Amino acid sequence: MTTSTSNLSMKLLIDTKNKKVLFAEASKDVVDFLFTLLQLPLATVIKLLTKQAAVGSLGNLYSSVENLKHIYWQPNLSKDLILNPTILINSPAISGLLPSSAAISHSKITPKLYRCSNSLGCGSSTVTSAYNSSCAMCRGRMTREANFTATAASNNDSNNNGFVKEVITYMIMDNLLIQPMSTISGITMLNQLNVKDVGVLKETVVQLGMKEGLKLLKASIESEMALTTGLRLLKASMQSKMVLTSVFLKNTKCKKVLFAEASKDVVDFLFTLLQLPLATVIKLLTKEAVVGSMGNLYSSVENLNHDYFQPKRSKDLILNPTILGSSPSISGLLPSSATNHSKITTKLYKCNYCGGTFVTDVYNSKCSTGSCSGRMTTEIYYFKGEARTVDTSGHSNNNNDNGFVKGVITYMIMDDLVIEPMSTISSITMLNRFNIKDVGVLKETVVQLGITEGLKLLKASMESQMVLTSVFLAS
Ligand SMILES: [Zn+2]
Numbered sequence: 001m002t003t004s005t006s007n008l009s010m011k012l013l014i015d016t017k018n019k020k021v022l023f024a025e026a027s028k029d030v031v032d033f034l035f036t037l038l039q040l041p042l043a044t045v046i047k048l049l050t051k052q053a054a055v056g057s058l059g060n061l062y063s064s065v066e067n068l069k070h071i072y073w074q075p076n077l078s079k080d081l082i083l084n085p086t087i088l089i090n091s092p093a094i095s096g097l098l099p100s101s102a103a104i105s106h107s108k109i110t111p112k113l114y115r116c117s118n119s120l121g122c123g124s125s126t127v128t129s130a131y132n133s134s135c136a137m138c139r140g141r142m143t144r145e146a147n148f149t150a151t152a153a154s155n156n157d158s159n160n161n162g163f164v165k166e167v168i169t170y171m172i173m174d175n176l177l178i179q180p181m182s183t184i185s186g187i188t189m190l191n192q193l194n195v196k197d198v199g200v201l202k203e204t205v206v207q208l209g210m211k212e213g214l215k216l217l218k219a220s221i222e223s224e225m226a227l228t229t230g231l232r233l234l235k236a237s238m239q240s241k242m243v244l245t246s247v248f249l250k251n252t253k254c255k256k257v258l259f260a261e262a263s264k265d266v267v268d269f270l271f272t273l274l275q276l277p278l279a280t281v282i283k284l285l286t287k288e289a290v291v292g293s294m295g296n297l298y299s300s301v302e303n304l305n306h307d308y309f310q311p312k313r314s315k316d317l318i319l320n321p322t323i324l325g326s327s328p329s330i331s332g333l334l335p336s337s338a339t340n341h342s343k344i345t346t347k348l349y350k351c352n353y354c355g356g357t358f359v360t361d362v363y364n365s366k367c368s369t370g371s372c373s374g375r376m377t378t379e380i381y382y383f384k385g386e387a388r389t390v391d392t393s394g395h396s397n398n399n400n401d402n403g404f405v406k407g408v409i410t411y412m413i414m415d416d417l418v419i420e421p422m423s424t425i426s427s428i429t430m431l432n433r434f435n436i437k438d439v440g441v442l443k444e445t446v447v448q449l450g451i452t453e454g455l456k457l458l459k460a461s462m463e464s465q466m467v468l469t470s471v472f473l474a475s
């Protein structure tokens with residue numbers, strides 16, 4: 001691993017008596033970095049933290065996608081859509097704080113985009129990742145291939161990069177609530193933090209590099225004392241406890257789900273969870289219900305006055321990141337706000353001169369077509385179309401061709417979200433695996449899945465290793 005160290009640092013005010021970080025004073029770059037975390041899809045978070053270190057059962061879900069053989073996937077569909085989701089919008093360069101594999105905008109797998117083929121209709125002002133869907137403006141067919149270039153933003157004025165403004169110093173609380181420093185007086189602050197004895201306070205400057213960046217990411221998901229925990233300044237006893245659902249005894253009549261038999265739709269749904277950016281997860285679960293400090297980070301973006309954001313950067317880039325590439329329509333398992341269905345959402349730009357095939361998210365960047373000297377300034381709109389399979393007979397595709405995995409197979413979902421095709425396991429192997437001697441203790445139940453269960457599954461997958469048990473057996 002490269003030891004690229006950033007020049008970033010922040011000043012911590014530490015309560016030496018209680019061994020706790022009170023707050024950090026930080027520059028815009030640190031705040032930009034923290035806000036960027038909200039854009040990360042769960043799959044990226046798991047990759048960064050490594051599967052073993054990821055909380056809950058999401059690591060198992062990730063492994064299941066890796067391990068499920070190609071024959072079970074829909075043709076022409078790459079696992080990378082799930083394992084390496086691309087976020088549509090360029091985020092500030094994460095300068096040495098996360099490995100470049102996380103660099104959202106520079107993902108190697110650029111998803112294919114399609115423009116409208118009806119040149120008389122909308123003037124090619126729309127773009128989508130769903131091939132052959134109908135244009136959101138003129139109902140033409142989206143079949144003309146376009147190339148997405150995530151050009152790094154021009155660095156001439158680095159002050160205009162990132163999300164928030166440069167001149168201000170920001171105050172980051174231990175639980176990742178962020179405010180501009182300037183608006184709070186020192187005395188108010190000490191009162192707010194309930195500091196009686198100023199003698200116990202100590203200031204330290206910490207350097208931030210990749211190691212610290214990863215620790216902050218992990219701590220922000222697990223702990224409400226993200227700075228204290230993440231920077232490992234203090235003893236292990238200071239780490240806040242992780243929230244785990246209660247574990248049932250594993251014995252006769254143990255109330256535990258062994259596994260679920262499920263159709264492709266359920267598996268598609270679970271795999272889709274990996275594509276969700278953290279900000280979307282927080283919105284779905286509500287800020288209060290999310291573990292760790294991520295909910296506070298989300299609130300900080302909401303509450304930070306518009307004056308502090310860069311002129312061309314809307315908060316929506318952070319709060320509602322758009323994932324490039326098709327995902328199956330989640331049929332009633334998550335509120336539609338999770339997927340932004342076919343609503344025109346994000347601005348992209350094409351060349352103002354050559355009409356080439358390139359599309360970018362960086363306004364005013366150079367055109368990538370050969371010797372063209374045009375600039376990418378003509379606005380077009382990304383919308384999430386309804387995918388249609390290419391079918392020469394003109395019949396509408398049947399449902400089994402949609403989504404990620406194949407339809408004819410039944411899948412087995414373990415309590416900790418390991419997923420395998422049912423067909424490859426014999427029932428005797430299965431009973432042995434669970435160490436079941438007395439078949440009489442087993443009971444089959446059919447459960448219905450709706451939005452309530454979908455949200456519970458999402459939440460449980462982040463917190464628990466007994467996901468199905470906690471969603472379907474908890475009374
Ligand atoms: Zn059109």
Ligand SMILES: [Zn+2]
Nearest residue numbers: 351354367372
């Ligand atoms: Zn051009």
